[in-house]
Amino acid sequence: MPEQSALQAMRHSMAHILATAIQHLWPEAKFGVGPVVENGFYYDVDLGETKISEEDFARIEAEMQKVIAHDDVFERFEKPIDEAIVWAKETKQPYKEELLNDLKRSGTTLAKELNSEELGTIADGKSKVENVSFYKNGDFVDLCRGPHVESTGKTGAFKLQKVGGAYWRGNDQNAQMQRIYGVAFATDRELQDHLAMLEQAKKRDHRKLGQELDLFVISDLVGPGLPIFTPRGTVLRNGLIKFSEELQQDRGYEAVWAPHMTRTELYKVSGHYDKYPERFDVSSVESDDTFMMKPMNCPHVTQIYASRPRSYRDLPLRYMETTTMYRDEKSGELHGLSRVRALTQDDSHAFVRHDQIEDEIRNIIGMVKQMYLTLDMPLSVDLSFRDDSDNYFGDPKLWQEAQKILERIAREEELDYRVEPGEAAFYGPKIDIYVSDALDRRWQCATVQLDFVMPERFQLEYVDEHGEKQRPAMIHKAILGSIERFLSVYIEHTAGRFPIWVAPEQIRVITVNQEEATVNFANGILGQAQKLHLRLGVDNSNESVGKKIRAAELAKVPYVIVAGDKEIKTKQVTPRIRKDMVVIDAPVSLGIEEFLKTVANEAKARILKTSL
């Protein structure tokens, strides 16, 4: 057996052992599903009024150890489908009964592949499957496809991790079960390594670093999901935004601007109004009109296009805008900077002829690649396509054509992509670019969306070379996506060790004493740095040099220079360079002006490593 599937079988067996323990402790337990997930497994259980908390883990783990010590064989057997349904009824396992009905009707239990209205309903007539397989270990029997390890003793090291609510079959209309997560590895060593890795990841949590490095604040008075950026955090934000805007300007995008609220009518015409219940409505005491905060930008920009007649010669028209929008996300969905109620996007909209679509998307992919390469951020790509449901507006033939174009570009641009049906926007298919945070959770940042629907709904037109009216296509894009979300990932990716060009404080001067000559010298360096637009801080506090060095290290300042009699005399400094930036590990002394100019050039070039 290949190693990977052996590990999977072991983890899946752990899920059964967990269920066995739970059945021993709570005989009335009703079981859902218990699959393998990354690094471990979970099992969904319904214990009625009884709620499991992490305090119960020790007890459950002890029972699991007993099951393992018992070393019961995982015995596979089959039952005809109808007998299996009787079994589920008799053992009072209603969730298993639902799954069996789905198996009988459709031959699968995957909710995604099933007609949602039929899900779990009683199946009449002929069955799609004859027999279903069961696994038995000791006194626990479970409907299961397998495979398993030989016996409960042939498992590895495990630990229960967390418990959370989970809707039965992922549908929030259904009952909520308790999902118990565990991690499991072949050896105890691997388990310990994994747990240590999680501890490390906690240290780079952007919410923790945001507080430690003084980047942003979330105030209860302002409200949840509404982060405020400090001077240091704003340097980061603006640095990234500037980079994005330069990329876009270089490729023909022009800046535009729209107010942050609008008459709701705009969103009724666009079709968003009913699709986005999470809007913030704004009321006016003066007028009867209804307004809302903008939850996106595309409908606004269409009005620039529509404001005058357009010729085929005008296209493509490329508008960009870095702007904030507002979405009333449900409270439980907020998460640091990753999921907020006020999000700022480096958004753009290109209006193109159909024959210009492909070039424009390549233009955009070029920008995305350049951004993420410069930032040293690995990305993965989803092609978010439609499915057969009727959630989508527009001509299905245009959709087909659009999806083909996107997939061809993804292939030719050598993007590491996968196709995700059912993930498209209601107005068109997307190329979604994801990056991962410290815990390997994927977050969508950049996106390219092809849209034939908005131009239709807003009746956008241009006149072609024959004098005929034609409809342009719209291409929506964001490179950083939500700046807030991007920062959350970027802070974790760098662990707060920002490269020189976005470092909130690029250089710190540490004075050796508080004598007048020293202070004047340090302030002189500050003056020179300001002329070069460098962000330099002077630490003239009455503390030991060692302590001030330590403070600068903790603040993750890229360059630290000590200013004392030696420097005053020689007019040379020896920068202490943050370790992640060093290429050659040798201290260099150089003239103050030369040092500052080098740093200024590095900042301009957006480099990752120092050239000193």
Next chain:
RNA sequence: GCCACCUUAGCUCAGUUGGCUAGAGCGCCGCUUUCGUAAAGCGGAGGUCUGGGGUUCGACUCCCCAAGGUGGCUCCA
């Protein structure tokens, strides 16, 4: 929004089974010191124990409600 858990000083955390004036380290302020590449010394200020109800002679501690947070689920950039 749903499920579980959490909330003590600016930050990180102690605080016996309900019982004296709620503690520590860091940070902050002041004084001493004037120091050479990851923590000098001394002193001081700082808390309606998230908020509101309740139980009790007495609540940081027990119960209820609310807010905020954390981890899941659902939804999403």
